[in-house]
Amino acid sequence: MTKTTATAHTNIALIKYWGKKDAQLNLPTTSSLSLTLDEFYTTTTVENSNIDQLIINGQMADPTRVHHFLDALRAELGDFSPLLISSQNYVPTAAGLASSASAFAALTAATTRHLGLDLPLTTLSRLARRGSGSATRSLFGGFALWQAGTNDQTSYANALPTPNIPISLLVVEISGLQKKISSSEGMLRAMTSPNYEQWVHDANWQITAMQAALQASDLTRVGQLAEDNALAMHALNLSAKDRRFTYFTPQTIQVLDLVKKLRQACLIAYATLDAGPNVKIITHSDQAAYIQAQLHQELPKLRVTIAHPGPGVSYEQ
Ligand code: PMV
Numbered sequence: 529m530t531k532t533t534a535t536a537h538t539n540i541a542l543i544k545y546w547g548k549k550d551a552q553l554n555l556p557t558t559s560s561l562s563l564t565l566d567e568f569y570t571t572t573t574v575e576n577s578n579i580d581q582l583i584i585n586g587q588m589a590d591p592t593r594v595h596h597f598l599d600a601l602r603a604e605l606g607d608f609s610p611l612l613i614s615s616q617n618y619v620p621t622a623a624g625l626a627s628s629a630s631a632f633a634a635l636t637a638a639t640t641r642h643l644g645l646d647l648p649l650t651t652l653s654r655l656a657r658r659g660s661g662s663a664t665r666s667l668f669g670g671f672a673l674w675q676a677g678t679n680d681q682t683s684y685a686n687a688l689p690t691p692n693i694p695i696s697l698l699v700v701e702i703s704g705l706q707k708k709i710s711s712s713e714g715m716l717r718a719m720t721s722p723n724y725e726q727w728v729h730d731a732n733w734q735i736t737a738m739q740a741a742l743q744a745s746d747l748t749r750v751g752q753l754a755e756d757n758a759l760a761m762h763a764l765n766l767s768a769k770d771r772r773f774t775y776f777t778p779q780t781i782q783v784l785d786l787v788k789k790l791r792q793a794c795l796i797a798y799a800t801l802d803a804g805p806n807v808k809i810i811t812h813s814d815q816a817a818y819i820q821a822q823l824h825q826e827l828p829k830l831r832v833t834i835a836h837p838g839p840g841v842s843y844e845q
Pocket of ligand 1: 540
């Protein structure tokens with residue numbers, strides 16, 4: 529029986545996706561821009577089966593979300609047989625790092641290749657969006673720009689060619705997770721914030737400013753824009769009119785304080801955070817090991833991984 533395997537790496541948005549125009553199609557309210565990381569990825573193998581089944585890291589998993597996604601693919605590509613999907617996640621999901629981006633990108637690539645289709649990356653990106661918005665960007669290596677678009681056909685990501693910028697990202701895993709609020713639920717609540725309109729307005733110019741900063745290899749500007757954007761996103765959660773919340777824990781704040789201290793010591797260090805308490809620190813590659821050592825000294829219990837720009841989707845024969 530033939531099997532098809534694809535690998536996709538996770539990505540971290542420097543300008544975030546935080547709100548949907550259409551929840552069914554995962555159409556975002558704003559465009560977003562990300563960096564794909566070398567350290568974290570998902571490898572997925574698909575083969576024909578008699579029902580859609582999902583195995584993650586060797587364990588049977590609830591296939592409901594994947595089943596919905598496969599049905600969206602069936603509606604678009606034509607009916608295909610149920611699939612047995614085996615995924616190996618090299619993303620520390622238990623520590624709250626999102627694996628849905630790499631998982632749905634790898635699944636889209638493996639499934640379409642399994643069906644004998646050789647689709648352009650932008651089409652794979654558009655299809656992956658139906659599983660998880662951030663998956664649109666995980667098909668591409670390096671930096672990617674997800675154009676919000678106006679409908680299902682026009683909302684997908686593209687690679688963003690940039691000069692060889694010496695960027696590293698330190699991923700700080702914070703333990704003691706609070707109860708998880710899914711990104712979809714978080715977005716729904718955030719959109720009730722009185723500041724939401726301002727967020728959309730700012731994201732629109734930040735996307736352009738971030739591209740200019742990347743072209744100029746201006747890491748300080750990249751970091752400032754990313755941190756401003758991320759903290760504004762988390763401020764929406766705190767100011768939601770309907771069931772306000774936060775992903776921050778006391779340790780998140782400790783790491784944010786340390787990032788500020790590193791900047792005061794003239795290092796390049798800026799924070800970004802997603803739908804969880806973990807902090808990712810943007811820095812210059814030459815400073816990453818030093819910052820890792822500082823974190824280890826001040827917060828020895830936290831695991832810190834240094835990540836760099838990673839590759840786009842790949843296949844195994
Ligand atoms: O793709 P989702 O539904 O998991 O949402 C991702 C949301 C953020 O990670 C917080 C931001 C982003 O653009 O990746």
